Amino acid sequence: MRQKTAGIQDVARLSGVSTATVSRALSHPERVAESTREAVLRAVQETGYVANSLARNLRRRRTGSILALVPNLANPFFSQILSGLSSVLSPAGYGLLIADTLADPDPRARLAHYFDSGLVDGLVVFDATLPDPALMQRAHPPLLMACEWRGELPSVTVDNAEGAAIAIRHLLESGHRRIAHVTGPRGNVLTESRLQGAAGALAEAGLALHDDWTFTGDFGIASGAQAAARWLALADRPTAVFCASDEMACGFMGALQQAGIAVPGEVSVIGFDDIEVAGHLTPALTTIRQPRRDIGERAAHLLVDMIDQRSLMGPSERIAVELIRRQSVKSPG
Amino acid sequence: MRQKTAGIQDVARLSGVSTATVSRALSHPERVAESTREAVLRAVQETGYVANSLARNLRRRRTGSILALVPNLANPFFSQILSGLSSVLSPAGYGLLIADTLADPDPRARLAHYFDSGLVDGLVVFDATLPDPALMQRAHPPLLMACEWRGELPSVTVDNAEGAAIAIRHLLESGHRRIAHVTGPRGNVLTESRLQGAAGALAEAGLALHDDWTFTGDFGIASGAQAAARWLALADRPTAVFCASDEMACGFMGALQQAGIAVPGEVSVIGFDDIEVAGHLTPALTTIRQPRRDIGERAAHLLVDMIDQRSLMGPSERIAVELIRRQSVKSPG
DNA sequence: GTGATAATTGCAAACGATTACATCATTCGA
DNA sequence: TCGAATGATGTAATCGTTTGCAATTATCAC
Numbered sequence: 001m002r003q004k005t006a007g008i009q010d011v012a013r014l015s016g017v018s019t020a021t022v023s024r025a026l027s028h029p030e031r032v033a034e035s036t037r038e039a040v041l042r043a044v045q046e047t048g049y050v051a052n053s054l055a056r057n058l059r060r061r062r063t064g065s066i067l068a069l070v071p072n073l074a075n076p077f078f079s080q081i082l083s084g085l086s087s088v089l090s091p092a093g094y095g096l097l098i099a100d101t102l103a104d105p106d107p108r109a110r111l112a113h114y115f116d117s118g119l120v121d122g123l124v125v126f127d128a129t130l131p132d133p134a135l136m137q138r139a140h141p142p143l144l145m146a147c148e149w150r151g152e153l154p155s156v157t158v159d160n161a162e163g164a165a166i167a168i169r170h171l172l173e174s175g176h177r178r179i180a181h182v183t184g185p186r187g188n189v190l191t192e193s194r195l196q197g198a199a200g201a202l203a204e205a206g207l208a209l210h211d212d213w214t215f216t217g218d219f220g221i222a223s224g225a226q227a228a229a230r231w232l233a234l235a236d237r238p239t240a241v242f243c244a245s246d247e248m249a250c251g252f253m254g255a256l257q258q259a260g261i262a263v264p265g266e267v268s269v270i271g272f273d274d275i276e277v278a279g280h281l282t283p284a285l286t287t288i289r290q291p292r293r294d295i296g297e298r299a300a301h302l303l304v305d306m307i308d309q310r311s312l313m314g315p316s317e318r319i320a321v322e323l324i325r326r327q328s329v330k331s332p333g
Numbered sequence: 334m335r336q337k338t339a340g341i342q343d344v345a346r347l348s349g350v351s352t353a354t355v356s357r358a359l360s361h362p363e364r365v366a367e368s369t370r371e372a373v374l375r376a377v378q379e380t381g382y383v384a385n386s387l388a389r390n391l392r393r394r395r396t397g398s399i400l401a402l403v404p405n406l407a408n409p410f411f412s413q414i415l416s417g418l419s420s421v422l423s424p425a426g427y428g429l430l431i432a433d434t435l436a437d438p439d440p441r442a443r444l445a446h447y448f449d450s451g452l453v454d455g456l457v458v459f460d461a462t463l464p465d466p467a468l469m470q471r472a473h474p475p476l477l478m479a480c481e482w483r484g485e486l487p488s489v490t491v492d493n494a495e496g497a498a499i500a501i502r503h504l505l506e507s508g509h510r511r512i513a514h515v516t517g518p519r520g521n522v523l524t525e526s527r528l529q530g531a532a533g534a535l536a537e538a539g540l541a542l543h544d545d546w547t548f549t550g551d552f553g554i555a556s557g558a559q560a561a562a563r564w565l566a567l568a569d570r571p572t573a574v575f576c577a578s579d580e581m582a583c584g585f586m587g588a589l590q591q592a593g594i595a596v597p598g599e600v601s602v603i604g605f606d607d608i609e610v611a612g613h614l615t616p617a618l619t620t621i622r623q624p625r626r627d628i629g630e631r632a633a634h635l636l637v638d639m640i641d642q643r644s645l646m647g648p649s650e651r652i653a654v655e656l657i658r659r660q661s662v663k664s665p666g
Numbered sequence: 667g668t669g670a671t672a673a674t675t676g677c678a679a680a681c682g683a684t685t686a687c688a689t690c691a692t693t694c695g696a
Numbered sequence: 697t698c699g700a701a702t703g704a705t706g707t708a709a710t711c712g713t714t715t716g717c718a719a720t721t722a723t724c725a726c
Contacts, residue, residue, distance in 0.1 A: 005449050005472055007712060018676045023714055033674060048471065050449040054396060055712035058387045058681050065430070073416040074609075074626075076409030083406040087436040090443075095452070097398070098431050103420040110423075116338050116383040118682095119428070138381070139338055221613050247610075254613035276407075277580075277610055280554050280587035293407075341683060351706050356684055366704060388682035391711050451712095 006047035015043035026051065065095040066122040066303060067114055069107070069130060073100040075220075076275060077247070077292070078126065081146070084296020085124065092304050094121065101127055108135065115140035122303045128189050142306035144314070146299045148189050154306070154314040156299040160190055161197030163288040163321035167242045167270045168201035170286070170323055175331040176240040176268060177205075180213035182227040182252060184244045194244050194272065213238050217248045224251025231267075232259055239267060239332035246271040246278050246287055253281065253328065268329040283327035290321055339380035348376035359384070398428040399455040399636060400447055402440070402463060406433040408553075409608060410580070410625070411459065414479070417629020418457065425637050427454065434460055441468065448473035455636045461522050475639035477647065479632045481522050487639070487647040489632040493523055494530030496621040496654040500575045500603045501534035503619070503656055508664040509573040509601060510538075513546040515560040515585060517577045527577050527605065546571050550581045557584025564600075565592055572600060572665035579604040579611050579620055586614065586661065601662040616660035623654055 101107035128148035145155035184191035217223035249271030274289035461481035478488035517524035550556035576582035582604030607622035
């Protein structure tokens with residue numbers, strides 16, 4: 001069974017001082033005499049005392065943990081972002097709580113719950129549909145959007161429209177004129193923003209986004225494969241495809257190759273994200289890189305700042321994307 | 334700024350009862366008269382009161398959160414397991430804390446810290462090197478190993494040796510006699526266990542694991558590509574390769590294809606894990622499936638049981654694996 | 667030597683809930 | 697009708713820290 005762990009009382013008794021002094025010796029070492037500090041530390045050693053964070057946090061009115069609400073934990077896109085978050089949060093003294101909003105029957109209720117349970121000092125939200133205006137009325141801890149964004153909420157995002165434009169321009173420069181687009185779910189801010197960037201770049205070249213050539217997906221692998229099926233059914237096929245996520249690009253290429261279509265021989269494919277596997281596919285996937293670890297790290301810094309300043313608003317940050325040229329794009333014909 | 338949130342005092346005052354009654358009305362509704370219960374609930378509505386979990390947990394001597402220690406958050410293998418964990422932990426009233434032990438300068442110290450900080454009610458540990466005997470001496474909350482295992486600690490694992498044996502037998506049945514193996518990091522329990530299972534299956538067929546044909550990797554994509562380079566340098570090449578993880582298989586196949594070697598034409602490849610992308614590679618990867626979501630869910634159940642029974646030991650569970658036949662294996666020559 | 671200033675330390679009140687125990691009002695059986 | 701059992705509520709202790717304030721002692725300038 002769990003033996004009772006030493007409390008501050010025990011340390012105080014052993015070192016012959018009051019609990020107040022023990023507490024100070026540990027959290028504000030400069031405010032106690034060196035000799036007492038040593039005595040206390042010795043007693044801490046001996047008892048193996050570790051402060052109970054529950055009590056400490058109750059008194060200090062902070063919890064020491066921040067919550068990340070991700071739409072789908074099983075999506076590898078997030079893992080590296082979370083890793084980045086964790087790497088700056090831990091040293092800053094925060095634990096990282098993670099909740100999967102997909103796995104949750106009522107994610108909005110959960111968010112509301114976290115707002116006033118006092119369980120967390122701050123939130124990073126990756127799903128723009130979550131923090132709706134009604135919800136934001138109530139009192140709540142600092143909240144930062146990441147990847148997606150909404151209204152005036154502070155956020156860490158990537159330049160999605162520009163990324164899409166870069167992708168399209170790359171296809172254009174390679175000589176493609178007939179370009180398809182596999183989108184994310186309609187209504188999603190990322191989807192719309194990339195769609196708009198793609199359309200803009202196309203327009204600059206005097207082209208338009210052909211309705212029959214834009215396929216709606218959901219960022220997941222399977223939806224990429226479905227888009228491929230629709231592409232295959234086309235009488236008049238585009239020579240290049242811009243997929244709004246690498247996962248979809250992966251599903252798209254896979255299904256095409258199953259059907260005996262050569263990539264990039266018969267069709268060029270460009271993705272978005274640069275997930276780890278992208279460079280190891282055959283052909284290696286040309287894509288727009290989102291620096292995912294950076295996103296996590298920046299988000300963590302911004303949120304910690306907001307918490308420190310007890311402010312609900314904070315700066316937003318936009319991170320640049322980058323074209324990674326690999327093998328899945330070549331000149332048509 | 335953050336307006337002060339209502340406390341139990343406010344509810345008590347508004348509904349004209351004592352705080353004790355409010356507390357009871359909320360946590361033990363049957364112990365209070367219906368009329369008062371209604372009055373309390375009405376006051377709760379009006380004030381928007383939500384109990385402060387810090388205070389509650391301090392008093393109840395539990396924290397309501399459990400911690401998962403994963404060796405590498407950026408590895409997509411874990412995301413689905415975490416998702417499974419989360420899906421049963423949330424309804425059970427536990428939050429899921431996640432820490433990346435790779436990102437941590439001193440993971441052992443962190444584990445020690447969690448042992449007595451009273452921050453968590455239980456731990457799920459995915460890294461067998463962490464809970465060393467010295468550490469386990471001290472008082473600590475219930476701990477469950479998952480995927481990896483160590484000593485007598487309760488664990489949720491998969492039948493690794495059997496999985497490896499199934500993989501090898503599948504290659505054997507397809508007619509291969511010259512079989513290579515890309516392992517995980519040496520010393521790792523998964524690595525050794527799969528190695529042993531593979532050697533066993535080979536022995537049944539009168540074959541042995543050729544030293545020159547076993548390449549050491551680290552479960553990551555890049556190490557698979559490195560193994561491929563070593564395979565390419567071989568004068569006398571095996572016709573099939575069993576990779577101890579899908580990521581390595583992916584890196585292996587990719588590098589081979591880059592070098593102009595056909596898979597499965599010139600060499601068959603079989604993986605382990607069945608990560609999501611496996612079925613969308615070209616060729617689609619034949620592999621041994623680990624039901625990752627199940628692992629997470631079972632681990633959560635077992636751990637919650639241990640916590641409920643205040644017991645440090647608990648049953649261990651072994652989950653079956655399954656051969657997924659796809660396209661990366663065919664008969665040689 | 668004396669009063670003022672600064673450096674240490676202890677006392678006790680928070681933090682915000684839960685719950686053992688005491689109290690009071692009912693109900694019921696004899 | 698009375699004593700006991702039952703049920704509903706309140707009082708106050710408790711969980712394990714931190715910290716404002718006061719008290720004590722040491723230091724220093726004069």
